[in-house]
Amino acid sequence: MQEIFAQKKKSPYIADKVLRNPKNNIVMVLSKACIYGIQAAIYVASVKDVGYVSIQEISEKLNISFHFLTKVLQQLTQAGILNSYRGPKGGVALAKQSEHISLYNVIAAIDGTDIFTECMLGLPGCGIATPCPAHDSWAEMRSKLFTICHRTTLRDLAEKANQYNVRLANLPLTV
């Protein structure tokens, strides 16, 4: 027996402009602030010279707004991931060895840990007594994300960056 849906004929009306503007179509898992933070952290970790790297240099190399990046890196500083120092020859530097800073640490410092623990469907207080039907799938996803971000360290990323001279910046490709 076949399931029956709505049998009436469909309304001919077609909308042409509904919700999103056509230009903006990127759905982000991480905020821009977080992305910048990760990029900058990898950059700092990949710089060979010991010492402080100025935010100006980072923002130029990675093509990130200086003032915005400054605020983002302040968060990493407050989280104990970076040390900052003012004045000439100042800047930021890793507060710990790069292999002791995970992607998770950086994300947690900027976007928080909700992405790892909270429901991606936006329902509060879940998984306790009345899990919603999507729970298992999302829980699996979260677990995967958690594992990946935990085991990936800045050293891993910086190493690869140096090794392959890989690009971190959001610059136009030099085709």
Next chain:
Amino acid sequence: MQEIFAQKKKSPYIADKVLRNPKNNIVMVLSKACIYGIQAAIYVASVKDVGYVSIQEISEKLNISFHFLTKVLQQLTQAGILNSYRGPKGGVALAKQSEHISLYNVIAAIDGTDIFTECMLGLPGCGIATPCPAHDSWAEMRSKLFTICHRTTLRDLAEKANQYNVRLANLPLTV
């Protein structure tokens, strides 16, 4: 031999208010529009009666803004996931059998497919010639997300919803 970082003493200055407001701390993988769309789609799929379900009913049951939900569901209608019908006894209904509509379909219709294909670090044109150091990890994540969203159908979700009388709405918990 131990690696050396910045050896100078740390600036004692601690900022108290930097970027985000304390109230806003939920980082979302999916937009609210998308979450609403998923919830509504599951609701429609879980309704036993054949026929159109009014958006008014959905918005009340799921505690979602009626007008906003209307726009979201228009997107699903235009994507061929729902049929809509105006007038008394009108509303929306699944355009296909619930087991033929995946979570992926719904997400793609509302938030687009970038989350499955594009870089989560926000860099364009990736993975081709010069993958960034985080590529492998993210690619693994994307693949996982893709698989889960593809194999999870509205029927799976609606079945669970009916079976366990599980909550879909963002309502205060009746503790």
Next chain:
DNA sequence: AAGATTTAACCCTACTTTGTCTTAAATTAT
């Protein structure tokens, strides 16, 4: 001590997303 440099803090602007409301169009019921 004075000046230059660099992060910290704060204010403000532009854009996106979310949410509200009003009117128009389609459809049913009377």
Next chain:
DNA sequence: ATAATTTAAGACAAAGTAGGGTTAAATCTT
């Protein structure tokens, strides 16, 4: 036909995110 119902469309407001500048504080150089 008329009225009621319900989606479609579009204008608009509120809130959040990204970004830009200006001043203050810390620190080094001279």
